[in-house]
Amino acid sequence: MSKKILLDTNVIVRFLVRDNQEHFIKAVKIFQDIEDFHTEAYLMDFILAEVVYVLKRIYKFDKKLITHTLQQLLMYQNLFLDNKLVAYEALTIYSDKNIDFADAYLCAKRKLEDYEIVSFDRDIKKC
Numbered sequence: 001m002s003k004k005i006l007l008d009t010n011v012i013v014r015f016l017v018r019d020n021q022e023h024f025i026k027a028v029k030i031f032q033d034i035e036d037f038h039t040e041a042y043l044m045d046f047i048l049a050e051v052v053y054v055l056k057r058i059y060k061f062d063k064k065l066i067t068h069t070l071q072q073l074l075m076y077q078n079l080f081l082d083n084k085l086v087a088y089e090a091l092t093i094y095s096d097k098n099i100d101f102a103d104a105y106l107c108a109k110r111k112l113e114d115y116e117i118v119s120f121d122r123d124i125k126k127c
Contacts, residue, residue: 004040009050041079052101067095099123
């Protein structure tokens with residue numbers, strides 16, 4: 001039976017940014033265990049949003065790089081989200097439109113699951 005874990009923002013960021021060698025080595029081991037099916041990992045939607053925020057605002061990553069990198073991460077078969085398809089599409093919308101990730105997530109949910117968005121935010125019209 002594989003171990004079950006909840007991923008936190010800092011583990012993903014250390015894995016991607018490599019700015020703390022000790023944490024990076026531990027994060028690599030965690031993701032290797034996920035890839036090798038020794039660990040089942042769950043990524044909560046708000047943690048994904050926080051990762052996007054940290055990479056963009058703190059580390060100044062380009063939106064295209066954030067999208068590509070996180071979409072690659074979402075391809076891990078033993079990494080689970082509430083709705084991986086919506087998260088993947090939200091990253092695409094985030095990269096393509098001049099909106100933040102939260103708005104992109106709403107747009108993806110609307111597009112893929114036929115919701116109506118109720119908002120006062122003008123950026124929502126950019127979906």
